[in-house]
Amino acid sequence: MSRLTFLNARLVNPETDEVVTGGVTVENGRITDVAKGSVSPPAEGRIIDCGLKYLAPGIVDIGVKVCEPGERHKESYRSAGLAAAAGGVTTMVTRPDTTPAIDSPETLEFVTRRANEASPVNVLPMAALTKGREGREMTEIGFLLDAGAVAFTDCDRVIADTRVFSRALTYARSLDALVIAHPQDPGLSRGAAATSGKFASLRGLPTVSPMAERMALDRDLSLVEMTGARYHADQLTCARALPALERARANGLDVTAGTSIHHLTLNALDVADYRTFFKIKPPLRDEQDRLAVVDAVRTGLIDIISSMHTPQDEESKRLPFEEAASGAVALETLLPAAMRLYHAGLIELPVLWRAMSLNPAKRLGLDAGRLTPGAPADLVLFDPDAPFLMDRSTLRSKSRNTPFDGARMQGRVLATYVGGTCVFEKT
């Protein structure tokens, strides 16, 4: 029997909504005891004195893009796993928008095998909802579930045909499968590179109104009401979309919503002189929208914060803004960026961990995300105050397209544990 004891830690507990000093005992990969106050060191096993640093459940990150199969030069399971470990992410829930799309049990099995071989953190794959993510025919949802798919999504492609989407939702409902959608009206958002407004107009960029998000969410929620499916909106990023979500909740629909760390910490003006590392999908919003979304996370209306980790190589970003690829890497910067919200006094640590760890685990039916006896010992030890200058050349991802390059950040991961095994330790 292997035993590991953390002593002298500030425990961030998203379930009880508190931070207390105490210790955690881990046996055989699971938490067996959580004690408040000073704990006397046990006689056996390894002991880690946390020196009053913060110990929290590991991050469960829904929507990580690993570029296998197809574009392994951008990100492999190995590089993504190392980045995740260094970022305190203990479970990556991966996206199926690869080349080819993960839309059959065979490709899913390939992915699972690669992930198990190469990644030091847990990997749970999602599968496409329609074949080739083309929005025409649904995938083999039953087989894919059996093969280990935890959710079904066409990622940033919106199924324009409501008949196709409603049938996929209905079928998914019968299997109790979770469907994740990207609420963006496909017509309004076609070709857009920025959010409409003065800044984008002065820069001469093609724009999309934030209303495109609300329209698509309204449409999706109507279909959810019609079909009774379990639905998660991957990213809500603007104030106008939030009342619809609130209404759907009040009406008892099985609906959750996420947002990305970038939409919580950056705004449209950060694009400045066409900085393509700030080009993401949906585009960055204005400051009022950012603050509204931060508040929705604080109140719990928005359930989940994701990194939306999207690796892009240098060539796809060294282009004029309109032509450049969308997306940013974030596995390693998720926690330090989230600390910006904490240091700004906008969101407390337990609430952040509710959104980054507990809620995503619950939504996927995992027992992770908790500091409770019985939960897996997926833990992150971090120092929320440690300052550093972000240097993208230090990132472990194969792609280093982070908007935080050169930024002053505060908050570093000291160590990460998956099932009680240390997968990262800051040197």
Place this chain on the structure above:
Amino acid sequence: MTFPHRHLLGIEALRPGEITALLDLADQYASLNRQPDKHADALAGLTQINMFFENSTRTQASFEIAGKRLGADVMNMAMQASSLKKGETLIDTALTLNAMHPDLLVVRHPHSGAVDLLAQKVNCAVLNAGDGRHEHPTQALLDALTIRRAKGRLHRLSIAICGDIAHSRVARSNIMLLGKMENRIRLIGPPTLMPSGISEFGVEVFDDMKKGLQDVDVVMMLRLQKERMDGGFIPSEREYFHRFGLDAEKLSYARTDAIVMHPGPMNRGVEIDGTIADDINRSVIQDQVEMGVAVRMAAMDLLARNLRLMREGAA
């Protein structure tokens, strides 16, 4: 005179004093251009490359004449026909050209921000000859010079910019320049052709030509850029001409001495009535073309001075 810029990428970075200085110099070149001997040597020994990633006859010719009159070695590259078709990226093309040591690079590109991107990668002075819907600084400067010569001043004028504002880099550069020089700007066009956030631009917006043109000093028409449209911004050309095309009746709402401008090329009968375009008492469209050469000579002269200073400093 100080013009502390390495490149001319847009009006946004220019201060009012710098704009005035550039126009003053352009005035001198306008006089030179009317002499039988039009040659000066401000760019002697320098190499100017015109890189046009988008079709252009007028602007390219204007830059070419401007460079040649100042003694530069001018080369034109039609980029659509060359390496981009072979898959070379914009940055690689820029680096390749940079290795040939040009001194002035004149660039037009269909995407906003592309010229800024290119300017970061080369050692020479870059002039933006139009990037996407972003900026077209020499066009705004030549418009300003034309207005100043026709009206005797470039401030406290009421200026209407009419038509496809949303897709127009000319409109953006003009809004910025004329705003910096403290003029009243009115934008007139159908709401589908107005950019988002227009209410924050510090301009008045009209969708009725007669109301918008009331008592203005300058009427600036824009080309209806059909090639930029996804389709469906306006119902038809004839309805557009009826509501927004400049004809004698609509022009009668402007001041009696109002001038009419157009950056060209014109769509006669779409945005402007042919007789108005040809009316020598109102139309300054030919003057705009003339001032275009003078303004481009002035801009390249100023950038070349800075380039020489920089090189002396480095030597």
